[in-house]
């Protein structure tokens with residue numbers, strides 16, 4: 001088991017497909033935290049995120065024979081996770097498609113200048129950023145975090161979201177602009193960009 | 195005018211992620227030149243960098259206790275259910291062949307059929323025993 005942990009994803013998949021079931025366990029341990037966090041970003045509830053994580057690994061296991069060696073496993077897995085999480089949201093009624101996720105809910109509106117100014121000055125930067133991110137449209141938040149927290153490339157995000165790279169670029173542009181506009185520490189950025 | 199230029203540069207910076215190399219060398223150089231000579235843009239960039247680093251360092255939620263084991267157990271369950279289905283398919287295939295062979299080469303008597311069936315049941319039981327022993331070893 002010690003050496004298996006140093007194997008690449010491709011090698012582990014190859015071995016799993018050849019009947020070495022313990023190798024898939026290594027992949028599960030390697031990516032559970034990432035998948036759980038990605039799922040949580042979308043479903044916003046720990047229990048549901050845990051269920052999505054379990055479903056993701058099970059779906060990936062069943063589909064493993066269709067996985068092309070050489071393709072990247074992480075975006076492939078995250079795409080399954082994203083779709084599963086979106087299904088949970090759709091099932092809970094308010095959204096029906098990815099496009100619907102672009103529609104902003106009243107809770108997503110940026111807070112007023114007065115609200116921001118009245119905030120306690122000592123508030124941690126991290127907390128502020130979390131608040132800003134929470135106020136973004138779900139699709140913007142998701143893509144922003146895939147890019148800047150998890151370091152996925154445009155191509156990888158495109159694979160995760162099943163959208164063309166051009167769409168991802170445009171969504172990321174809007175996400176970055178929204179983060180800046182809503183971040184209280186960056187007043188001049190919002191002034192010049194409007 | 196300067197403000198417009200700042201706005202254009204910043205929008206370009208946002209639209210074309212620096213790492214993606216979408217802009218021509220001249221455009222990138224022009225953008226860099228502006229940023230190096232423009233104090234408000236430098237402060238704007240520094241703030242963006244701070245946001246980027248902060249995002250990167252954002253704490254992830256820990257995996258809920260027992261989740262990984264739950265996932266592994268569900269995969270194990272899936273694997274064994276798939277292998278049971280395969281075993282049954284294999285067993286029925288063998289059975290069909292046994293019956294066919296009895297019909298073609300044997301006399302097809304009830305006693306002969308019974309002997310074949312007993313052999314078959316013994317074989318399958320031995321195979322089941324072996325695979326459960328292997329499973330025990332693996333876990």
Ligand SMILES: [Zn+2]
Nearest residue numbers: 200232234235
């Ligand atoms: Zn400038």
